[in-house]
Amino acid sequence: MMKEDELASAYAQVIRGRRSIRGFQSRPVPQAMLRDILELAMRAPSSLNSQPWNFYVVTGAPLERIREGNTERNLAGVPSSREFRGNEKYEGVHRERQVGVARQLFAAMDIARDDKRKRLEWVLRGFRQFDAPACIVVTYDRVLVGGDIAPFDCGGVTNAIVNAAWAHGLGCVINSQGIMQSPVVREHAGIADDQLIMICIAIGYPDESFPANGVVSERKSVDEAVTFVGFDD
Ligand SMILES: Cc1cc2nc3c(=O)[nH]c(=O)nc-3n(C[C@H](O)[C@H](O)[C@H](O)COP(=O)(O)O)c2cc1C
Numbered sequence: 001m002m003k004e005d006e007l008a009s010a011y012a013q014v015i016r017g018r019r020s021i022r023g024f025q026s027r028p029v030p031q032a033m034l035r036d037i038l039e040l041a042m043r044a045p046s047s048l049n050s051q052p053w054n055f056y057v058v059t060g061a062p063l064e065r066i067r068e069g070n071t072e073r074n075l076a077g078v079p080s081s082r083e084f085r086g087n088e089k090y091e092g093v094h095r096e097r098q099v100g101v102a103r104q105l106f107a108a109m110d111i112a113r114d115d116k117r118k119r120l121e122w123v124l125r126g127f128r129q130f131d132a133p134a135c136i137v138v139t140y141d142r143v144l145v146g147g148d149i150a151p152f153d154c155g156g157v158t159n160a161i162v163n164a165a166w167a168h169g170l171g172c173v174i175n176s177q178g179i180m181q182s183p184v185v186r187e188h189a190g191i192a193d194d195q196l197i198m199i200c201i202a203i204g205y206p207d208e209s210f211p212a213n214g215v216v217s218e219r220k221s222v223d224e225a226v227t228f229v230g231f232d233d
Contacts, residue, residue, distance in 0.1 A: 015163065020172070020215075021171025021206045022105075022202075023209075023211075024130065024210075025204060029170060029205070034134065036168070037161060038057075040164040044153075044157040044160040050150070052150040053140050053198075054140065054141070056136070056189040057134060058188070058189050065184075066129070066188045070128065070181050071128060074181065080181065082176070082182060100218060104217065123177070127177050129200070134203050134204060135178060137185060137200045138161075138197075140195065142195060142196045154199065161201060162174060162201065170204060170205060171206035175200050179199060
């Protein structure tokens with residue numbers, strides 16, 4: 001057994017070290033490693049232990065077909081068709097944070113504000129799942145659609161996956177862009193009709209030379225986010 005301080009330190013190393021990875025080595029990720037990561041992540045808590053999540057782990061030819069379909073449809077201007085509601089347009093402080101991380105990424109990638117070609121290339125890279133060697137599509141049981149708790153549970157397990165992957169030496173980016181053309185993902189990943197597509201996670205060995213992989217995004221402070229109630233100290 002690890003001592004408490006060693007455990008806390010190992011945990012902090014994973015949490016503080018993890019960042020979204022958007023450039024990958026082409027080296028394939030062994031299925032056994034992905035299985036271990038998912039087994040670990042599925043220890044995540046869920047409402048009433050309902051475990052509404054399911055996963056489609058895609059690589060090789062089916063993933064290439066998803067990349068091609070996503071790219072084709074997006075270039076053709078097909079509107080996005082996610083299977084859940086999003087807040088498409090952030091305003092105020094949320095918009096500021098969105099712009100903040102985009103600025104960091106574009107600076108790292110040397111993409112100028114008015115460079116339309118490079119910006120389009122970056123967006124298309126997202127639709128190609130950042131050319132990751134594998135992708136995990138997170139779905140949940142359609143019978144639970146309507147409540148907010150199953151998406152909440154999927155968020156929990158998704159966070160657990162990216163952290164477990166990091167602890168195994170893999171990088172991830174949770175990627176809305178990858179499932180924006182949901183019919184493409186549904187067809188090529190063979191997603192069952194009783195499953196709703198929640199999100200996907202691009203996963204693989206990080207390409208250490210890819211500049212955006214070094215970006216450490218900002219966080220609001222504990223003082224901004226937290227209200228302590230009833231404490232004496
Ligand atoms: C639900 C969700 C969807 C996301 N979709 C995208 C995406 O489509 N493209 C992208 O580059 N990053 C995406 N991200 C990654 C976020 O931009 C990233 O987590 C955030 O900027 C914080 O950076 P960090 O993960 O490096 O700490 C997504 C993250 C979440 C949680």
